[in-house]
Amino acid sequence: MDKRLLIEQLSDGYNQTRPARDALVAQGAAVVGAVLELLCDERAGVDWSVSADVLQRIGEPALLPLAEAAAGAGSAEVTRRIGYALGRLKVADLAAYLPLLEHPHAEVRSTALFAFQTREEEAAGFVERLLPLLGDPDPEVRQRAVWTFEAIGSAAVPALRAVRERPATGPRIRRGALQALAGAARPGELGDRDLAAWRRLTRIKLADEVPSGLHLCGSWYALPTTDQAAVLDAFDLGDAEPVTLRTGAAAWNQAQHSWSGRRPHTGCARVFVSPALAGWTLVFGDSAAATHRIRDREEARDQVVRERCAELGRRFGAAQWYGMSCGDGWTAWCIATGGEVVRHYDVFAAEEDDDPLGPPHPAESGFLLPHEDGFPDDAFDGVNLSDNAAFRARYDQVKEELGIPDTCYATDIAARLSVDPSALGPDTPVTGHGLLALTACGREHGHPSGALPA
Known part of the structure; x- marks a missing residue:
């Protein structure tokens, strides 16, 4: 069938377009240009994942055209689409991606690295060719290179160590190799010299660290004390290492988002204890x-x-x-005065008609609780709910006319009672430095693998 007719059929919806997609894939290189043009057209009436699927299955003939399109992409959305397709091409030999590692466009280099990252066993055979990307001029490419070596794992450790030991290697690539080693090496494989280098870098960063808001996903405790030793004892923590806020927050986020069954203690091996922030010590994680x-x-x-x-x-x-989720709207808080819990609220429990523990706390005054809906049933009658702009305009109008309060979340309660970690900034009073400490599981099994920023 003529490729133009097949392309017209791609607007029928993903499941209905399977015959047309299969037919286009069978034509191979001859249709790459037309399908790529469709992928890059944000106004086309075709779901971009449909054209991406065709290009991915065509494979290597689409490799260079996609790379050139990435270099000339006119928007972030088009760049994202191309990167998705390029990193997932059905290419039999990873060597086909090697020329793209030297492409002048950073997005192309990063996407090529993604292909190696997702095929870690095969990528182990290309370690020497991947090493220069650890010193790439673009920070996103350097980060992708680190993730790629993390995926390759122990097979990359000898080469990374060799880079660290070469006096002539530039500081940027040596630093990247250190980060990659931290992620690729198993517990105990990181040598004393590299550990000393990491600690030295941390001391330098701590000297002029400026607090900034943390990404919150998980739970943390807030304690009105500056006595870190007492906090470590209370949580049964040991082997504490000084870290920046950035490093500690990254370790906490790594634990919260680790679902790998291969390392079952990643989420319970270590805890981040903050410096004293306006007189409060925050503990991210648990014993x-x-x-x-x-x-x-x-x-x-x-x-x-x-x-x-x-x-x-x-x-x-x-x-x-306090608890916050970056994915599903969960938020919660528990407040104790002396040895008595005076308030415990969890939005999911409240939505299931479970009463919060304790009466409303004064810190909640003036807010709606997250499970409460202050809008009348007919507030959005006649509004196209799929039109975000129309919905938002009506929402703001009704909210203002009826004087509906804002909804509070854990960060709002924390801001009133202690410290909101998402709102840290240059004006936040800081005493001391953060600590990354091991729990009982961490002392038995070691730090989880994975590079952390200094």
């Missing part, structure tokens, strides 16, 4: 014992949290626990 009690379903999270808050409240005079 291994509490984590396992929750994970093994021996007890519900709310019971573990309340017990821990009460225990910490007795020790430090007060204690707070």
Whole structure:
């Protein structure tokens, strides 16, 4: 069938276009230009994933055309589409991507690295060719190179160590190799020299660190103390290492987003203890014992949290626990005064008609709780809910006319009672430095693998 007719059929929806996609793939290189043009057209009435699928399955004939299109992409959206297709091409031999590692356009180099990252066993045979990308002029390419070596793992360790030991190697690539080693090496494989280099870099960064807001996904405690030793003892933490806020937050986020069954203690091996922030010490993570009690379903999270808050409240005079998710709208807080929990709210529990523990806290005053809907049932009658602009305009109008309060989240309560970690900035009073400390699981199994920024 004529390629123009086949391309016209691509507007029928993903599942309905399978015959047309298969026919275009069978024509191979002859249709790459037309399908690529469709992929790059943001006004086309075709789902971009349809044209991307065709190019991915055509494979190597689409490689160079996609690379050139990435170099000339006119928008971030087109760049994203091309990168998605280019990194997932059905190419039999990874060697086909090698010329793209030297492409003048950074997006092309990064996408080529992604292909190696997703095929780590094969990529192990190209380690020497990948090493220069650790010193790439573009920071995103350097980061992608680090992730690629992390994926390759122990097979890359000898080459990375060799780079670290070459006096003539530039500082940027040596620094990149150190980051890659931290992610690729198994616990115990990182040598004393490299550990010393990492600690030296941390000391340099700590000397002039300026706080900035943290990405919040998970839970943390807030304690009204500057006594880090007491905090370490309260959470049964040891082997504490000084770290920047950036490093500590990255370790916490790594733990929260680790779902690999190959390293089952990644999420409970270490905890980030902040410097004193406006007189409060924040603890991101939990002790291994509490984590396992929750994970093994021996007890519900709310019971573990309340017990821990009460225990910490007795020790430090007060204690707070907060939770936020970057993916599903979960937010929660637990507040203890002395050894008594006076308030525990969890949005998911509230949505299931479970009453929060304790009466509303004064910090919630003037807010709607996350499960509450202050809008009347007919507030959006006649509004096209798929039109974001129209919905938002109506939302703002009704909210203002009826005086509907803002909704509060854990960060709002934290800002009123202690410290909002997402709002840290140059004006935040800081005393001391952060610590990355091992839990009982961490002391037994070691730090999780994975590079952390200094």
